[in-house]
Amino acid sequence: xxxxxxxxxxxxxxxxxxxxxxxxxxxxxxxxxxxxxxxxxxxxxxxxxxxxxxxxxxxxxxxxxxxxxxxxxxxxxxxxxxxxxxxxxxxxxxxxxxxxxxxxxxxxxxxxxxxxxxxxxxxxxxxxxxxxxxxxxxxxxxxxxxxxxxxxxxxxxxxxxxxxxxxxxxxxxxxxxxxxxxxxxxxxxxxxxxxxxxxxxxxxxxxxxxxxxxxxxxxxxxxxxxxxxxxxxxxxxxxxxxxxxxxxxxxxxxxxxxxxxxxxxxxxxxxx
Amino acid sequence: xxxxxxxxxxxxxxxxxxxxxxxxxxxxxxxxxxxxxxxxxxxxxxxxxxxxxxxxxxxxxxxxxxxxxxxxxxxxxxxxxxxxxxxxxxxxxxxxxxxxxxxxxxxxxxxxxxxxxxxxxxxxxxxxxxxxxxxxxxxxxxxxxxxxxxxxxxxxxxxxxxxxxxxxxxxxxxxxxxxxxxxxxxxxxxxxxxxxxxxxxxxxxxxxxxxxxxxxxxxxxxxxxxxxxxxxxxxxxxxxxxxxxxxxxxxxxxxxxxxxxxxxxxxxxxxxxxxx
Numbered sequence: 001x002x003x004x005x006x007x008x009x010x011x012x013x014x015x016x017x018x019x020x021x022x023x024x025x026x027x028x029x030x031x032x033x034x035x036x037x038x039x040x041x042x043x044x045x046x047x048x049x050x051x052x053x054x055x056x057x058x059x060x061x062x063x064x065x066x067x068x069x070x071x072x073x074x075x076x077x078x079x080x081x082x083x084x085x086x087x088x089x090x091x092x093x094x095x096x097x098x099x100x101x102x103x104x105x106x107x108x109x110x111x112x113x114x115x116x117x118x119x120x121x122x123x124x125x126x127x128x129x130x131x132x133x134x135x136x137x138x139x140x141x142x143x144x145x146x147x148x149x150x151x152x153x154x155x156x157x158x159x160x161x162x163x164x165x166x167x168x169x170x171x172x173x174x175x176x177x178x179x180x181x182x183x184x185x186x187x188x189x190x191x192x193x194x195x196x197x198x199x200x201x202x203x204x205x206x207x208x209x210x211x212x213x214x215x216x217x218x219x220x221x222x223x224x225x226x227x228x229x230x231x232x233x234x235x236x237x238x239x240x241x242x243x244x245x246x247x248x249x250x251x252x253x254x255x256x257x258x259x260x261x262x263x264x265x266x267x268x269x270x271x272x
Numbered sequence: 273x274x275x276x277x278x279x280x281x282x283x284x285x286x287x288x289x290x291x292x293x294x295x296x297x298x299x300x301x302x303x304x305x306x307x308x309x310x311x312x313x314x315x316x317x318x319x320x321x322x323x324x325x326x327x328x329x330x331x332x333x334x335x336x337x338x339x340x341x342x343x344x345x346x347x348x349x350x351x352x353x354x355x356x357x358x359x360x361x362x363x364x365x366x367x368x369x370x371x372x373x374x375x376x377x378x379x380x381x382x383x384x385x386x387x388x389x390x391x392x393x394x395x396x397x398x399x400x401x402x403x404x405x406x407x408x409x410x411x412x413x414x415x416x417x418x419x420x421x422x423x424x425x426x427x428x429x430x431x432x433x434x435x436x437x438x439x440x441x442x443x444x445x446x447x448x449x450x451x452x453x454x455x456x457x458x459x460x461x462x463x464x465x466x467x468x469x470x471x472x473x474x475x476x477x478x479x480x481x482x483x484x485x486x487x488x489x490x491x492x493x494x495x496x497x498x499x500x501x502x503x504x505x506x507x508x509x510x511x512x513x514x515x516x517x518x519x520x521x522x523x524x525x526x527x528x529x530x531x532x533x534x535x536x537x538x539x540x541x542x543x544x545x546x547x548x
Contacts, residue, residue: 165358
């Protein structure tokens with residue numbers, strides 16, 4: 001018998017082992033839900049899958065009685081718009097700040113301390129200020145997401161820019177490159193895949209800020225909905241919404257990873 | 273023969289970092305077209321000297337002159353460089369790596385080339401890549417190349433920049449011996465053809481002995497065992513390559529502390545062994 005530390009699963013065993021916890025959780029959930037529903041058919045805490053299916057059908061397939069819209073899709077569209085705009089702002093601003101402070105020592109000296117302090121401010125503590133300044137509309141939610149993740153992206157890009165071997169910059173200079181060319185031809189292209197990675201890592205925080213902002217002040221959105229129906233203990237809506245959010249997050253992560261591999265085929269073996 | 277003007281002149285040059293002296297009182301001159309190899313134990317300041325020529329280090333005291341003027345204190349297109357690693361751009365293909373050189377020679381924000389300028393650059397790039405033996409790998413990215421191919425690419429880039437001085441910082445240190453011999457041939461060919469002045473740092477004494485025209489050995493003249501950094505290195509041997517007694521090789525070998533198991537009978541044998 002080999003030592004446990006040397007035992008490695010084959011490909012198929014690996015997949016099976018990976019699926020096992022999911023199956024286990026599912027079985028536990030179904031069993032508990034059934035027990036509770038047998039005791040009390042009106043129990044709301046652990047709805048059955050058919051109840052959740054009904055709820056999803058009601059939210060996604062039937063127009064709302066109040067405004068005639070399909071709430072599930074409207075919530076999804078509103079949330080994604082806010083998240084997308086927030087992340088886009090954050091990525092653009094973060095890239096510029098990171099690039100400038102990572103490439104030009106004069107700017108590093110001038111902006112780094114400020115950036116460090118800003119990144120320590122808890123963004124949610126700023127939310128009241130954002131509501132006061134930008135009102136309760138879309139802008140304050142987008143700004144919260146942007147403020148929340150820009151410092152992370154900026155600092156990550158700054159560090160990545162500084163990690164690019166100095167030899168490359170010297171080499172380009174001996175070939176005649178000026179500062180603008182060094183930034184646009186040597187640094188920027190090598191930082192683009194890092195930017196996508198930084199966006200991937202900050203999407204989790206992005207969702208957090210989105211749902212928080214929607215929970216506090218909104219009239220639609222995925223976060224708004226789950227906090228709204230909480231009042232009626234509508235777990236049959238909350239659980240599918242959470243699953244949907246998780247699925248969307250997974251999808252974006254996958255899409256960004258594939259985009260990276262497709263756009264930057266040199267990335268995996270870089271630093272020559 | 274007429275006396276040529278000195279291209280590089282070093283006068284009473286010192287380099288110190290705080291209390292530790294790296295180089296002390298260097299005085300040399302180099303003429304255009306020389307091929308100087310710099311050898312010495314690690315930490316003896318040979319790379320520091322190369323960095324001063326490159327412009328990324330400055331002398332603490334003394335003068336380092338290029339054509340009678342202080343050498344610029346930042347890298348420029350008159351001095352090309354090939355480092356041991358990291359000297360090519362990983363995000364560009366082999367061809368783009370060389371074409372980009374042409375772009376960098378123009379003014380502008382990005383140095384991207386268009387139209388006839390681009391065509392000309394691609395044609396020139398293909399020619400020089402052919403010369404260094406990379407014409408079969410134009411569309412590959414650097415991470416797909418072997419160490420020797422990467423260095424060939426780095427040399428091609430540097431040459432297209434048309435430098436007057438080519439600086440090589442242990443360029444073949446990471447390569448296999450067989451490939452190293454090929455690279456020696458390549459560098460010697462290019463040096464002759466492009467009429468370059470070459471400075472090459474190496475930790476391989478044999479390489480220094482048989483490549484190029486002149487050998488500098490960096491070593492400390494004075495030692496203080498209590499304070500190893502109190503004295504810096506200077507150039508203890510300045511030899512014209514090809515006219516050296518065999519005993520000198522062993523003398524230097526002992527002095528700079530290289531461990532070389534291959535004790536050979538004659539310089540000829542040594543020369544054959546390194547295949548230059």
